[in-house]
């Protein structure tokens with residue numbers, strides 16, 4: 001591994017050059033892209049990897065014996081090894097390529113749920129989950145007669161850990177929480193959650209959608225049973241993500257979808273399934289995006305998570321300090337430990353209007369419930385304005401956001 | 414003024430903003446603020462326009478065969494949008510509203526400054542207004 005450089009050494013102007021999309025004007029203003037929690041922009045290395053594959057060695061993988069198929073298969077499996085290293089998994093067979101976190105959670109909910117859940121069993125989620133870490137569990141809970149319980153969220157946007165411990169019992173079979181919240185930025189104490197959940201015999205899934213681009217991940221140290229990430233939120237392409245699962249569990253779990261690739265032998269009487277990971281990768285996979293995802297792992301590893309985190313922390317601190325000075329602002333999500341996400345409301349102006357007015361000045365933020373309606377209900381609001389920062393963002397861009405908000409305040413009162 | 418004439422007036426008003434997005438959005442928000450206060454007792458779910466991301470309440474009444482709308486929204490830009498429709502349709506006969514063709518949106522470049530989500534909501538508002546016109550036409554006893 002590359003030795004981590006200090007934050008001061010990250011050369012942001014030259015790093016920005018690697019992201020073609022950043023260099024444009026939007027509505028007559030240089031683009032300020034603060035919607036990174038929804039999806040990050042892609043470096044040229046990732047874009048080129050996609051183009052190179054389609055131009056140079058597009059072929060279906062695994063069963064081909066010709067040269068292009070061999071080259072594509074090798075690149076595909078190299079991505080698996082890169083994902084294994086990125087997540088700290090013991091074996092590459094524990095890495096399953098999926099469409100993203102949504103598909104990963106649906107896979108685990110359906111497959112694990114079918115062998116683990118009995119009527120009256122409990123699935124424990126948190127009050128700050130994305131809908132994609134709620135609805136798949138509701139579907140399987142209904143099917144199996146299981147119940148969903150929820151860890152409450154405090155006013156600052158942290159998990160109520162005392163309530164979490166009280167919720168655990170022998171009935172708890174699955175605990176599924178995010179590593180970091182997409183709406184609040186809160187980094188959850190997943191080490192403790194995993195350890196306490198295991199103590200009552202529950203399996204734990206960690207939704208790492210908002211962690212992958214920011215935080216160190218080591219699934220062996222964490223000892224989580226499942227961990228999932230989406231490529232597009234970590235400088236990679238859309239339509240590809242990774243599900244890590246412990247070998248012993250993946251081997252016990254039934255396939256999620258049937259088709260080609262996932263079988264050993266098919267007869268109309270009896271089909272035998274392939275070994276992991278292929279058992280869970282039915283059909284022709286998203287070859288191009290899987291291959292290009294390696295470019296995203298390389299990009300992040302090249303900078304080092306520590307340096308990324310230091311830069312983004314600086315941006316978050318700067319943003320919070322400056323935002324606090326805006327008239328009528330209410331910050332939502334003020335946990336001590338956060339990734340670079342800040343939600344807020346401006347008094348008397350709906351988030352949609354704030355978003356539209358900022359867009360008119362070339363500033364991209366997200367507005368609405370961010371697919372976390374139960375969390376919005378918790379705060380008694382129907383949405384927020386959310387600015388989320390990536391490694392290529394700058395303090396000067398935060399100044400632009402502040403200018404925009406100040407102007408909205410002055411013109412619309 | 415006819416439905417077409419009011420639209421031409423709106424097009425001229427927006428032309429003064431020379432396509433500046435920020436000014437256009439601000440102007441819309443100002444227009445929304447000028448809408449008469451919406452009756453509190455009408456702020457019920459049954460009066461919400463389905464298909465809008467923002468909340469839009471819309472009601473219609475008939476006075477001397479002519480239709481008058483009132484509306485409100487929880488977002489200022491949407492309130493501005495519905496205020497344009499009210500300005501165009503208010504005081505017209507149900508048939509005029511049902512036959513009225515809307516052409517101002519393209520000409521003021523509305524899609525560019527409101528985005529697809531609000532465009533869909535806008536279409537839903539128009540549809541709801543036409544539904545009101547259809548329903549009130551029968552109650553008013555006017556025959557086509």
Ligand SMILES: Cc1ncc(COP(=O)(O)O)c(C=O)c1O
Pocket residue numbers: 037038099100101102103130132133178180181182207209210230371
């Ligand atoms: C915390 C969290 N979980 C899950 C998801 C869903 O990810 P995807 O849409 O890539 O499947 C997101 C994306 O918004 C997220 O932020």
